[in-house]
């Protein structure tokens with residue numbers, strides 16, 4: 001009896017899920033397939049630098065030697081919350097801190113932030129919360145943007161980026177022209193914790209590095225459960241319930257997946273980001289077979305602009321990480337064959353030290369939030385114009401002349417636009433700020449019939465939203481653009 005009790009106590013003292021991240025270097029192109037076939041938990045990978053991080057039980061890190069002669073056991077705080085940070089997630093935001101943050105933001109900015117609502121319940125019956133932000137200014141139709149985080153429960157850095165962006169929008173509305181423009185022209189939807197059951201387990205004793213949801217027997221990888229190309233092959237997802245990339249018994253089987261799908265199908269977003277960690281990547285569809293979408297040229301241009309300052313690597317996950325993923329959220333959200341139109345969906349893998357690397361470093365987490373905030377601002381400025389507002393702005397106002405979209409948009413150093421004339425003539429170009437003040441005026445120029453490229457001086461303009469106005473021969477046309485630095 002006594003001996004049995006002692007064994008039980010000993011078993012309870014050793015966290016069953018104590019795991020370490022291990023970085024395997026010098027991997028060959030086939031190593032990922034071998035790791036996946038062995039059922040290894042792949043935490044992150046970098047195809048260009050040739051390393052793969054795997055999550056291994058604390059006492060089995062030596063298994064990495066099976067795959068490469070060179071590996072590093074990474075610091076324990078990369079993969080787990082330390083004792084002092086358990087319960088409150090350290091510098092990250094626990095479930096309770098999330099609830100408090102979003103409720104407070106909504107109460108303090110009730111004109112901009114709706115009361116958080118539930119869009120469904122998790123396997124264990126917890127509410128999956130959604131928060132909508134928009135101002136009361138603007139037309140009846142305002143296109144939607146979406147941001148999600150914590151689909152994988154061990155990736156709290158993405159959740160911090162959503163909290164930062166929502167806070168930035170609310171705090172800077174009316175004083176920052178970009179925040180003002182975004183909330184006046186779009187509705188921004190946040191789902192800060194897609195997978196609450198496992199996140200709560202990770203934040204509390206005994207956990208830290210669980211990825212899947214809580215469906216029996218061992219959880220489903222929610223980012224392999226979406227219906228577009230679900231189960232396309234067994235390399236991009238696994239049919240084995242005990243693998244970390246188990247795709248679930250059927251497409252869209254999980255309540256957490258369904259909650260996100262129902263939201264996307266009901267708001268018809270024009271763009272958005274599914275947040276993950278880690279590695280420092282901005283990913284675009286298609287992930288299931290590493291092929292280009294019909295919007296590849298746009299995706300490539302946007303990705304280059306969005307990562308201008310943080311240097312994140314861009315591409316499909318097959319290119320950047322070295323493996324494909326089928327049934328993931330970004331492919332499904334982009335895809336227009338379901339209950340929503342095509343959407344410029346992207347995935348961010350935040351550049352962190354493992355999953356919990358900033359747990360004791362609030363300033364490190366702030367730096368991460370800031371390097372991702374620019375991407376959030378950029379896509380919120382760009383996606384609505386791409387599919388709606390910009391086309392309206394760029395459409396001919398009259399029969400005499402028309403002006404196309406300003407490119408690049410947002411601009412930083414120089415920009416240009418195409419002005420099309422029905423007949424040759426003199427035109428005037430002006431740039432106006434949001435208040436209608438002329439901030440830049442170019443000398444009149446004579447243009448030929450047809451389309452001409454005109455350059456727009458933007459180097460003296462501060463960050464903000466502007467209108468390019470073209471007038472001539474009794475006609476006028478306008479195109480809106482942003483300057484971002």
Ligand SMILES: [Zn+2]
Nearest residue numbers: 152155276277
């Ligand atoms: Zn993830």
